[in-house]
Amino acid sequence: MTSKKILIVMSDTGGGHRSAAEAIAEATHQLYGEACRVEIADPWANHTPFPINRLGQLYGPLVNHSTILWKLIFRSTSNRRGMSILVRIFWPMVRKSLKDFFRQNNPDVIVSVHPVLTYFSIRALQEADLRISFVTVVTDLVSLHPLWLCPETDSCLVPTELARDRALDSGLPLEKVKVVGLPVGSKFAEGVGEKESLRDELGLERDRPTILVVGGGEGIGKVHKIARAIAKARINAQLVVVAGRNKRLRQRLEKVDWEIPTTVFGFVTNMRELMGASDVIVTKAGPSTISEALIIGLPILLSGFIPGQEEGNVEYVMNKGAGTLTEKPQLIAATLAQWLQPENETLTQMAQKAQRLGRPQAALDIAAEIFNLAQARSSSTQSLTLSRP
Numbered sequence: 001m002t003s004k005k006i007l008i009v010m011s012d013t014g015g016g017h018r019s020a021a022e023a024i025a026e027a028t029h030q031l032y033g034e035a036c037r038v039e040i041a042d043p044w045a046n047h048t049p050f051p052i053n054r055l056g057q058l059y060g061p062l063v064n065h066s067t068i069l070w071k072l073i074f075r076s077t078s079n080r081r082g083m084s085i086l087v088r089i090f091w092p093m094v095r096k097s098l099k100d101f102f103r104q105n106n107p108d109v110i111v112s113v114h115p116v117l118t119y120f121s122i123r124a125l126q127e128a129d130l131r132i133s134f135v136t137v138v139t140d141l142v143s144l145h146p147l148w149l150c151p152e153t154d155s156c157l158v159p160t161e162l163a164r165d166r167a168l169d170s171g172l173p174l175e176k177v178k179v180v181g182l183p184v185g186s187k188f189a190e191g192v193g194e195k196e197s198l199r200d201e202l203g204l205e206r207d208r209p210t211i212l213v214v215g216g217g218e219g220i221g222k223v224h225k226i227a228r229a230i231a232k233a234r235i236n237a238q239l240v241v242v243a244g245r246n247k248r249l250r251q252r253l254e255k256v257d258w259e260i261p262t263t264v265f266g267f268v269t270n271m272r273e274l275m276g277a278s279d280v281i282v283t284k285a286g287p288s289t290i291s292e293a294l295i296i297g298l299p300i301l302l303s304g305f306i307p308g309q310e311e312g313n314v315e316y317v318m319n320k321g322a323g324t325l326t327e328k329p330q331l332i333a334a335t336l337a338q339w340l341q342p343e344n345e346t347l348t349q350m351a352q353k354a355q356r357l358g359r360p361q362a363a364l365d366i367a368a369e370i371f372n373l374a375q376a377r378s379s380s381t382q383s384l385t386l387s388r389p
Helices: 015-035 043-047 054-066 067-074 078-107 115-128 161-169 185-190 196-200 223-232 247-254 271-276 287-296 310-318 329-339 348-357 362-379
Strands: 004-011 036-041 109-112 135-138 155-158 177-179 210-214 238-242 262-265 282-285 300-302 322-326
Touching: 004 362, 015 036, 015 067, 015 287, 015 362, 036 043, 036 078, 043 078, 043 115, 043 300, 054 067, 054 078, 054 210, 054 310, 067 300, 078 282, 109 115, 109 362, 115 135, 135 362, 155 161, 155 196, 155 362, 161 177, 161 210, 161 329, 185 271, 185 287, 185 362, 210 223, 210 271, 223 247, 223 310, 223 329, 247 262, 271 287, 282 329, 287 310, 287 348, 300 310, 310 322, 329 348
Parallel strands: 004 036, 004 109, 109 135, 135 155, 155 177, 210 238, 210 282, 238 262, 282 300, 300 322
Antiparallel strands: none
């Protein structure tokens, strides 16, 4: 049997898109082995002309240092008029590059885990008359930009019921929209052991409550300020701080004379174990970290969010009772001190609600959907016809 070629298109605007792509690739290999060949590509950065190919590099500075401007961009393009302007500006500059890219690759299925690449990829396929199955894997939990929502996709896989409602309201056919969860690494589907055993393996104190503070793979946000506020409050707990790839942050943290037991990590590949060893996580409202915490059943104290796409994540976590939002470091410390009081049942209740929301099989379900479409490609004769914004 000839192996099926799966092309996953993404953009390195935040770490969540790449981690979702890698989780799907991992699950596809786990289920189908050599029957599928998976390639992850960033066609916007690597196959469009200068200076368009550098736009993704502006995302980090925008969301970290110019949140008001990012919020304006997100909201002004989240309606039909704004999308139409966006497309008229960028499509002439990328159309040839994207069409050539897909002609050269000619996969059985294209999977998009990024909103911009969803719309522009489908438009490129339509203009090039390429009959390639297309799967949209939405990696925002609730607040979906309209670029995600192309009715011409063959399958739109969303992480939550609220995202499904948004997709249906935008005009996607009911039969194309499925709630599967957000894809995370296969380790999270395996479960974790007892907290005490995990703490032993990680070199932590076995019987001390554990607070996990993270800033994502890039170590962004107020990680240092939050960790220092918690330590200065002298909470009866131990602190685990993950600095990610942010070497400067890690060095600052390692120089501190901590008031409570504190362990500092850089970029980690054992987040499942760190979460399993912890009683609560402090994190910004990134969808991947939230999804991983829900699978583990870990209460979430959200320390901030990116305006636009992460606003709905906050409401989702709070409305489902899996956590809360507290942005000021001193209030974060005070909240944790209250939750960790011996008679307080808040964390126990949040943990139970969080675990009910987790979808550990999401990546495997997505891989199965992709493979089914790949097998059906040869019998498909319908080309994509794009609805113009």
